[in-house]
Amino acid sequence: MTxxxxxxxxxxxxxPAADPGFLQRHGGSIEYILIPGAALIAALGVFGIxxxxxxxxxxxxxxxxxxxxxxxxxxxxxxxxxxxxxxxTALCTALPAQLGMVxxxxxxxxxxxxxxxxxxxxxxxxxxxxxxxxxxxxxxxxGGGLWIMLxxxxxxxxxxxxxxxxxLLVYIALAILNHLVEGLMRDPASLNKPSTREIGAANMIGSxxxxxVHWGLVFGVVAAIASYILIYHTVFGFAARVAGGNVRAAKxxxxxxGKLILTICFLAGASAGLAGMVEVAAxxxxxxxxxxxxxxxxxILVAFLAxxxxxxxxxxxxLLGGISASGGLLQRxxxxxxxxxxxxxxxxxxxxxxxxxxxxxxxxxxxxx
Amino acid sequence: xxxxxIGLWTVPLAVFGGAIRVSTPFLFVSLGECITERSGRINLGxxxxxxxxxxxxxxxxxxxxxxxLGVLAAGVTGALLGALHAGICSLPRxxxxxxxxxLMLFGTGLAFYLGKPLIEPTAPRLPAIxxxxxxxxxxxxxxxxxxxxxxxxxxxxxxxxxxxRTTRWGLLIxxxxxxxxxxxAMGYSVLAIRLRATMVGGFLAGIGGSFLSxxxxxxxxxGLSSGQGITAVALVIFARWDPMLCLWASLAFGGAAALGxxxxxxxxxxxxxxxxxxxxxxxxxxxxxxxxxxRTLTGAPAELSITR
Numbered sequence: 001m002t003x004x005x006x007x008x009x010x011x012x013x014x015x016p017a018a019d020p021g022f023l024q025r026h027g028g029s030i031e032y033i034l035i036p037g038a039a040l041i042a043a044l045g046v047f048g049i050x051x052x053x054x055x056x057x058x059x060x061x062x063x064x065x066x067x068x069x070x071x072x073x074x075x076x077x078x079x080x081x082x083x084x085x086x087x088x089t090a091l092c093t094a095l096p097a098q099l100g101m102v103x104x105x106x107x108x109x110x111x112x113x114x115x116x117x118x119x120x121x122x123x124x125x126x127x128x129x130x131x132x133x134x135x136x137x138x139x140x141x142x143g144g145g146l147w148i149m150l151x152x153x154x155x156x157x158x159x160x161x162x163x164x165x166x167x168l169l170v171y172i173a174l175a176i177l178n179h180l181v182e183g184l185m186r187d188p189a190s191l192n193k194p195s196t197r198e199i200g201a202a203n204m205i206g207s208x209x210x211x212x213v214h215w216g217l218v219f220g221v222v223a224a225i226a227s228y229i230l231i232y233h234t235v236f237g238f239a240a241r242v243a244g245g246n247v248r249a250a251k252x253x254x255x256x257x258g259k260l261i262l263t264i265c266f267l268a269g270a271s272a273g274l275a276g277m278v279e280v281a282a283x284x285x286x287x288x289x290x291x292x293x294x295x296x297x298x299x300i301l302v303a304f305l306a307x308x309x310x311x312x313x314x315x316x317x318x319l320l321g322g323i324s325a326s327g328g329l330l331q332r333x334x335x336x337x338x339x340x341x342x343x344x345x346x347x348x349x350x351x352x353x354x355x356x357x358x359x360x361x362x363x364x365x366x367x368x369x
Numbered sequence: 370x371x372x373x374x375i376g377l378w379t380v381p382l383a384v385f386g387g388a389i390r391v392s393t394p395f396l397f398v399s400l401g402e403c404i405t406e407r408s409g410r411i412n413l414g415x416x417x418x419x420x421x422x423x424x425x426x427x428x429x430x431x432x433x434x435x436x437x438l439g440v441l442a443a444g445v446t447g448a449l450l451g452a453l454h455a456g457i458c459s460l461p462r463x464x465x466x467x468x469x470x471x472l473m474l475f476g477t478g479l480a481f482y483l484g485k486p487l488i489e490p491t492a493p494r495l496p497a498i499x500x501x502x503x504x505x506x507x508x509x510x511x512x513x514x515x516x517x518x519x520x521x522x523x524x525x526x527x528x529x530x531x532x533x534r535t536t537r538w539g540l541l542i543x544x545x546x547x548x549x550x551x552x553x554a555m556g557y558s559v560l561a562i563r564l565r566a567t568m569v570g571g572f573l574a575g576i577g578g579s580f581l582s583x584x585x586x587x588x589x590x591x592g593l594s595s596g597q598g599i600t601a602v603a604l605v606i607f608a609r610w611d612p613m614l615c616l617w618a619s620l621a622f623g624g625a626a627a628l629g630x631x632x633x634x635x636x637x638x639x640x641x642x643x644x645x646x647x648x649x650x651x652x653x654x655x656x657x658x659x660x661x662x663x664r665t666l667t668g669a670p671a672e673l674s675i676t677r
Contacts, residue, residue, distance in 0.1 A: 102466055158656075160660045161606070168599070175642045175643055175646030176643070176646075179640065304467060339478050345474060345475075346479065349474055350453075354463065359462065
């Protein structure tokens with residue numbers, strides 16, 4: 001996955017006289033699977049101990065987590081449905097990471113994307129469904145894209161830290177959503193839970209044939225593959241990685257760093273905005289505060305666990321989607337609070353970051369370069 | 370709600386009272402973060418620390434009957450989370466911003482998990498001092514009911530300002546933040562200094578959280594903090610790492626945050642959510658005005674990753 005980067009490093013360091021064994025050649029790439037995997041298992045262990053402190057059996061915990069995430073076809077579908085927005089919000093962190101930026105405002109772009117997509121659908125009520133859906137995709141992507149581009153632009157032209165500004169934009173997006181949903185865009189019929197009007201059953205994007213998994217999963221996988229190609233196999237992506245490695249060098253070779261930042265941030269936000277559109281057009285059918293379900297924040301974890309690699313995001317999002325899908329079963333069977341999924345995610349995140357210290361230090365993978 | 374005798378003065382008065390009430394968590398978190406950042410490390414996890422502090426303060430206050438024990442527990446919880454942050458950051462090649470994000474998610478998750486049984490019961494709250502005894506107007510009295518924690522925070526700011534300038538500890542923290550090589554050359558362990566600075570920062574942020582659950586709003590629920598912690602971290606940046614400026618900035622923020630409820634109390638309800646977002650919009654606006662792409666911020670610790 002990141003093997004081409006790792007191989008390039010290996011190729012530069014292996015002396016021609018040596019006879020590189022498998023481990024020596026692929027030690028670098030194996031690390032990228034082995035170390036996060038070990039961190040994940042360690043985190044599950046810590047969570048098991050944590051749960052045991054509250055008198056629950058860790059073995060039951062692991063069993064129900066597996067059952068709820070991947071045990072049956074039903075839970076697989078639940079997992080994949082949750083993975084779809086996670087892939088898209090993770091790209092919102094992973095794409096700017098290529099430029100060395102830490103964007104954590106995917107949740108905000110998701111909410112704005114949901115709002116613009118819903119607004120578009122409500123305006124276009126009489127148009128044919130396919131046109132409405134296409135317009136919703138565009139509106140969601142543009143809305144979310146501009147939202148994160150704002151954070152990128154502020155970083156480039158005003159030196160405002162993008163991590164903090166993108167997070168503040170989440171709270172501002174939530175306020176805008178609540179304001180519109182309770183005011184201008186409110187469906188008068190929604191009494192207890194202020195919502196917009198429904199976009200209409202005909203305009204929903206529906207499920208992949210033979211499953212209950214909506215088309216959003218395909219959107220996510222396509223977006224992840226497209227991002228991978230963009231970053232690793234185009235001149236633009238190469239320029240972005242150069243700028244991410246060394247801004248000075250990028251400027252010296254004549255790259256327009258500002259344009260790179262704005263474009264990448266737009267694409268990142270567009271991806272999270274698409275997640276918002278998908279949640280509206282495939283799950284909720286309307287916009288209300290339910291959309292702030294934390295997909296944007298879990299997406300950050302997915303991106304870091306995937307080491308910001310767009311292709312690795314797909315399996316990691318499925319894994320994290322599985323963890324959140326198992327939350328319901330843990331609540332019913334073990335009586336764990338719904339926040340237990342969040343605790344586990346936090347432990348995984350901490351473990352994965354701490355494991356960064358291990359790269360290049362595992363004896364049997366190191367070999368003699 | 371509007372009292373005939375003071376009429377329109379209700380709004381500025383409520384904003385003033387609100388500024389004092391709402392600013393306290395901002396003040397404690399920003400002072401704590403100020404110490405941490407001066408030592409050359411940024412802790413974005415204080416949002417999680419704030420929520421954990423609020424939860425543990427409420428829990429201990431409920432179990433022990435003493436709100437002050439709750440405040441202490443919140444501080445200790447915060448210090449432990451700070452130690453966790455510092456511990457992970459002292460491993461090689463670990464990014465402090467990413468660890469902060471992780472602890473933000475971990476802290477809030479853990480607080481919601483452990484705090485589930487605390488949503489129902491009522492815990493004893495912190496007492497307030499009545500500075501408005503001389504007035505007959507209810508709104509004035511309400512605005513001047515000031516919590517002791519706020520006063521402690523107000524005293525703490527100049528003490529920190531003085532300590533950074535004149536004490537040995539202040540100098541050590543600044544040395545670690547400006548040049549870790551210099552601190553090392555003097556024979557001090559930079560990691561140990563940062564560990565302590567992060568723990569003290571977490572301690573103060575935890576106390577800020579206890580104010581949320583034990584005084585204002587004064588109950589424990591999962592919507593208690595919505596970004597106050599991260600706003601306070603941003604606040605430190607445009608307060609130029611100066612504890613006194615942190616105090617004034619916190620008061621301005623408290624006032625901005627009190628605007629929505631104050632307007633609602635006189636019947637202005639449209640735009641309620643937008644007014645509630647005022648502190649975030651204000652933070653963005655001030656960051657846009659005060660930051661510049663051409664120079665590093667004056668007063669920024671040279672070792673701080675966020676300003677590089």
